[in-house]
Structures are given as structure tokens and as C-alpha cells.
Amino acid sequence: MRTDPNIPDADGFYEALIAAQEGLSEAEAEAFLLRLMLLLANQVGDQQALLDAIAATRAMVARKAHG
Numbered sequence: 001m002r003t004d005p006n007i008p009d010a011d012g013f014y015e016a017l018i019a020a021q022e023g024l025s026e027a028e029a030e031a032f033l034l035r036l037m038l039l040l041a042n043q044v045g046d047q048q049a050l051l052d053a054i055a056a057t058r059a060m061v062a063r064k065a066h067g
Contacts, residue, residue: 001049001056 007013021029041050 001052003056 021032024032044050
């Protein structure tokens with residue numbers, strides 16, 4: 001699972017992601033992120049890679065919560 005930055009302009013992408021959520025309620029922002037994740041998952045199309053990404057994300061969140 002690749003976790004190092006792999007986007008040519010990672011900061012610009014992050015800024016666009018944040019800007020896309022401006023003015024949304026917390027619930028709308030969550031729905032936006034979930035729908036975006038599903039669109040990107042469909043684009044990736046490799047179920048094992050997606051399951052690995054889910055596991056890696058869960059581990060990152062768990063470490064942050066307990067660290």
C-alpha cells in the first residue's frame with residue numbers, strides 16, 4: 001500500500017478538496033467525502049487494493065486515536 005505522496009501537486013489537491021466542502025454542513029461534508037471516495041474507488045476498480053486502503057486507513061486512524 002503506497003502511503004507516500006503520489007500526486008504531482010498534493011497541496012493544491014488538498015486545497016481543492018477543502019474548498020469543495022466550504023459552506024457545507026458537517027453532514028453534507030461527510031456525504032461529499034463518502035461519495036467522492038466511492039467515485040474514486042470505482043475509478044481504481046481493484047477490489048483488493050481498495051480493501052488494503054480501507055485497512056491502512058483504519059490503522060492510521062486507530063494510531064492517531066491512541067497515540
